[in-house]
Amino acid sequence: MTKALIVATNTPKFDNVNRATGLWLREATHFQQVMQDNEIEVAYASPKGGYIPLDPLCLSGDNMDQIDWTFYLNDEFRNHSLAASIAPDKINPEDYQVIYFAGGHGAMWDFPENKALAKIAEQVMGAGGIVSANCVGATVLLAMRTATGKRFTTGKKLTSFTNDEEALNGLTSEVKFLPEDELKKAGADFVKGDPFQPNVVVDGNLITGQNPNSATAVGEAVIKDLLK
Template identity: 35%
Template sequence: MSKTTPARVLIVTTSTPSYERAGYRTGLWLGELTHFWDVLEKDGHHLTIASVDGGQVPIDPESLSAPVLAMGGTKKRYEDTGFMSILDDTASLDDVASDGWDAVYLTGGHGTMFDFPYNPVLADLLVTTYEAGGIVAAVCHGPAGFVGATGSDGNPLIAGKKVTGFSWPEEKLAGRDKVVPFRLDHALKEEGATYTKALRPMAEKVVRDGTLVTGQNPTSAEGVGKAVAKLLAKSR
């Protein structure tokens, strides 16, 4: 347990269960939630999960395969009925966006590519939190939430910021390059951000620029959690 004062951390998930141009199922990448949750829970912070539409969170079936579940304690969380029941009935983003949060974390999963970009409620949440001195974090496809988020100065929220996110080589390896609605790396660059990626696909990479923290892929979720925990410890 950390000696810091507990922070209020909002974890945002997608509500999109499938692609628009293919029958593949999608949704939240479970490990990107659990790895982050484990780090922040250990420090005693108050964690709340909200999805874009509220209700049950769709889970990407690829994230439930045996090799993936074996990574970083995800299987233990998946077997925990108490934990998984949280995802059965989540608050909607509309219900909690104005509550005031110390940190906001955007989980990934390809579903975010459809309901995170140009989402006015999510954009306002990110801008309000960041401009109030709070922490904004995202992992894998979660940075799609930055697309269309404009600060009070009229510039994109991530303009001039260093970020990362799921890379195009990783998208090709996942076999989703033909069905995603856009290239995430290009979209982040078009927002004015400096995008970088790891030399090797699926290698951990976490980028911190002030109170903005991003991770490239599922293997980076724990690292994002640790970076957020450090920032929270400094601010309490």
């Protein structure tokens, strides 16, 4: 059976201001829904394992739709997927044909320099699997390297949360860095869409989405790649 590993942040708070953060729920649930609809088994991992915090803003108002509520109210999802995620040293990359890095601002603090997560992604891709990421989750690509030791991002077509979207959020001065800027500095061919509109970029076995509203489309692109 095809298996997908969803990776989310363990970071519950900005390190420079008193502001809670974590996983943006929609980025996980909407991707997982596509996987489930296509009978793909899903597991959750995080940089440290264990508890995955949720950004409180993602649970309010129009940020939640029926898919999000269905997962959020599911005991197995809350008590196992989010509360007992797998640590990197417990993961066998050979078990997964897809790895997906979900966003949420917390990922800025524990994805970009995480060699353990990067190594897992490198092994999944090296075995012919798919590396996918959405929004701020794409910052994990900064830690990845090619078989020859070069930066994985060099020359790769990809996207992530954009500078324009961060400015519209009013968080430009509060975030650790701007993902768009850092990915460009790392040699990426950055493909920007309209703010908060779905945008997915496919470059071989690398699939990236721009913002929370892209998570479903990233999942659909993964399925299309698997069916080739």
